[in-house]
Structures are given as structure tokens and as C-alpha cells.
Amino acid sequence: MSAGDPVETAAAQGAAVRDTIRRLEEIGSPVVTDGEQSKPSFATYPLAGADGLGPDGVVIPFEDGHTRQLPVLTSGPFRYAVHAQDYLRAALSHANVPVKQAVIAPSALSLLYPSDGLDGYPAKAFRDDLVAEAEADIRGCLNAGAHVVQLDFTEGRLSLKLDPSGGVLDDFVALNNQVLDRFSEAERARIGVHTCPGGDQDSTHSLDVDYAGLLPKLFQIRAGNFYVQLASESDPERVLGIIADHLPASARVFVGVIDPIDPRVETPEEVRDRVLAAAARIPVERLGTCDDCGFAPFADDTSTSREIAFAKIRARVEGTALASTQLGL
Helix, strand or coil: CCCCCHHHHHHHHHHHHHHHHHHHHHHCCCCECCCCCCCCECCCHHHCCCCCEECCCCEEECCCCCEEECCEECCCCCCCCCCCHHHHHHHHCCCCCCEEEEEECHHHHHHHCCCCCCCCCCHHHHHHHHHHHHHHHHHHHHHHCCCEEEEECCHHHHHHHHCCCCHHHHHHHHHHHHHHCCCCHHHHCCEEEEECCCCECCECCCCCCCHHHHHHHHCCCCCCEEEECCCCCCCHHHHHHHHHHHCCCCCEEEEEEECCCCCCCCCHHHHHHHHHHHHCCCCHHHEEEEECCCCCCECCCCCCCHHHHHHHHHHHHHHHHHHHHHCCC
16 A cells, blocks of 8 residues: 555555454444544544644643644634544444444543634634534434444543643533533433543553542533443452442443453453452443453554454453353343
């Protein structure tokens, strides 16, 4: 493939999506994703080709010393250049089972607005535009047939590292709810929120932040599903207790049973035991499993091979099935 050839790049991405869905179905996953094979990153896909952006935005530091930097808005109005339903429709054309679609949470994109403001484009106008664009991104996926739409909210835990007072987190929760309030209760039952401490180049950005500060506020987001990183936590029993105490009565939680950063492939028996530990705290009808985070959420992250990623996913599927059998489900 020649460097920079858009046709050949699109063909390679399409082949990767087909292969991902095929493998997930062969493993026995009841719901599949496209693996975000076509996105430049989980966070910046709406900005691909967008105008009014500069390179010097918020910097996100990771524990190993590397950083990721967001762009910064230089002019308004703010508009998505790409919507996630485009990825979803491509995935649905290959899938024989339901498809979950990931979208970036509006709270993450709120970081694009410069701290010193923009002449002629006040923060409130930006926020109004962002809410409308985020709603369209989610609604487009629901209307296109997504089984669930997952908002990626990795900035939630990070916000407590940057602002231990919790003010930024409160603002993030309020913004996300401003979007979700535009959906009916039935629609919100098909919307979820994912939290993790980041996962890039086998490093995290906020694993040292206590979940006790995040989870009670996370569960104030008016979504029907929550996907919570757990396998890489040092004290998962404690975290399960926090989840059990604060999970909304109408919500379902998917606990992470696979650590994408750990190069060792978990066994199905390890996964089974993690599920059973969660089932001891959370009613099984409100419990599911997931991976802690994406295996390579940025296009240039090659820290985990496809073979290891699929071996880990297989362990999750098989281990969850073992737990289900033991629980009599």
C-alpha cells in the first residue's frame, strides 16, 4: 500500500473491519463492534477534515511519560465533520449479530474550546453547538440500528487528577446529561457510558485516581448502561462495593474482566472467577462483562497485537459462559 493513498487506506480499513467482525462472531461474542479500525482515534474521529482547528490543544500526560494532544478550536461554529453512524453502517453490512457503536462523549470534545475564549464565538454558543452535534452523533447510530451506543468517557477519571475538587467532573457530568436529556427513557436504555484510566502504548493516565471519587458521580449520568474498567484495579472487591452502593436501579453495569495493557492472556477460569465475584455484589440480571479498555485506541498504537487481543476477547467470552453456567443462567 502506498503511503497516503486514500483509496488503498480505505480498502485496508474495510478489510480490517470485516476481519474483526468475523473473528468476534467466530469466538461467539453475542454483540460485536468494528474495533474502531477506521478511526484516527476514538476521541478525534468527528474532527477528521474539520475546519477551524489548531494543533496546540489540551495535553494528556500518561504515566510512562508520553503524551497525547488534542487540537484547539480557532473559530466557530463547531460542527462534526464525521459522524459515527458512517462506521456503524459499514459494520452492520458485515455483521450477523447485533453491533455496539462507540462514540466520543461530548465532555471530551468540550476540551477543544480555548481557555481564553474565542472572539465572536462565546463558550455558551460552542456548548450549544456541541450538545446538538453530540445528540446527532448518538441519534444517528440509534436510528441506523445500533444495539447500544457507548459514550467513551475516559476523561472522567482524568479530570479528578487535573482538578481534585471535582468541579471539572461535575461540569462533564452536567454536559453529558444535557445531551442525554434529549433522549427518551427507552432510547437511554440503549445508551451506555464507558470509564477507564486511559490505555495507550501500554500506559494509563489516571489509574492512581481513587474510583471512590469518580463512580458515585459517574452513575449520575442518565444512561442505561455503564462499562467500568475493573480487571486492572488493585482492589476490585472494594470497587465492586462502590458500584453496588451507587448503581442506579434501572441501569446495567458491564465490569471489565480483561486487562488490555497486561500482555499475558487471561484464562477463561480467571474470567469466570472475576464474574462470580461481581455477581456476589451485583444482581446477575444487571451484570455484564467487557474489556477494561480498547486494545489500541489510537491509530499509531501497536503495543498489542491482533492475535493477543482476540485471544483475550476469547477468554472473556468463554469465561463469561463458564460463570453463566455456574450461576444457572
